[in-house]
Amino acid sequence: MRAFDFSPLYRATVGFDRLADLMDRAMSVDAAAPTYPPYNIEKTAENAYRISIAVAGFTADELTAEVKENTLVVAARKAEEEGKTYLHRGIATRAFERRFALADHVKVVGAQHVDGMLHIDLVRETPEALKPRRIEIAKSADIEAKAVEATQAA
Numbered sequence: 802m803r804a805f806d807f808s809p810l811y812r813a814t815v816g817f818d819r820l821a822d823l824m825d826r827a828m829s830v831d832a833a834a835p836t837y838p839p840y841n842i843e844k845t846a847e848n849a850y851r852i853s854i855a856v857a858g859f860t861a862d863e864l865t866a867e868v869k870e871n872t873l874v875v876a877a878r879k880a881e882e883e884g885k886t887y888l889h890r891g892i893a894t895r896a897f898e899r900r901f902a903l904a905d906h907v908k909v910v911g912a913q914h915v916d917g918m919l920h921i922d923l924v925r926e927t928p929e930a931l932k933p934r935r936i937e938i939a940k941s942a943d944i945e946a947k948a949v950e951a952t953q954a955a
Contacts (some may be wrong), residue, residue, distance in 0.1 A: 823902065837897055848925040852901060857917040858894040864919055866912050873901040873909060875919065906931075 840854040852873070856864060859877045866875045876898040906928065912921045 835897070837893060837895070838899070840899065842901075845922075848927075850907075850923045850925075852921045852923070854899065854919045854921075855917065856914070856919045858892045861914040864914065866909070866919075866921060868903070868909055871903045871905065871907075873903055873921070873923075875899045875901075875921070 838855050840852060843851050843853070845851050852875075854875060856877060859879060863879055864875070864877045866873065868874075876896070878896045879894040903923070904925065907923050907925050910922050910924050912919065914920075
């Protein structure tokens, strides 16, 4: 159930319905949501980000990262170890799947596994069509001159 009513905003905005959906998802986060593995999200430049996930005990081959419909899915599954007997097992190597919602035009540009950390680099690439552009406003004198030229040419 939505805690806030966004309908007054819809009167003055176009295309922000996805924002309301994101707000609904954020407000309905389950308190018992998994916290494993821990992660950081940092802004490394104006349009660049890095997600760092603590994946101690996993090799790069046991990790997967893929993007599906504006969602980054990072998962890991540890292969069964046979012949080992642990007296104490403090390094959690249980399987996990972590999802991150990506904004429009955010692309994953690389991933690296270094010292028990998985670093995923992202960049926001705004297409030329969406960048701000100046629109020339014609003056009434220019419009009249073009109309006169068009009638003389005909």
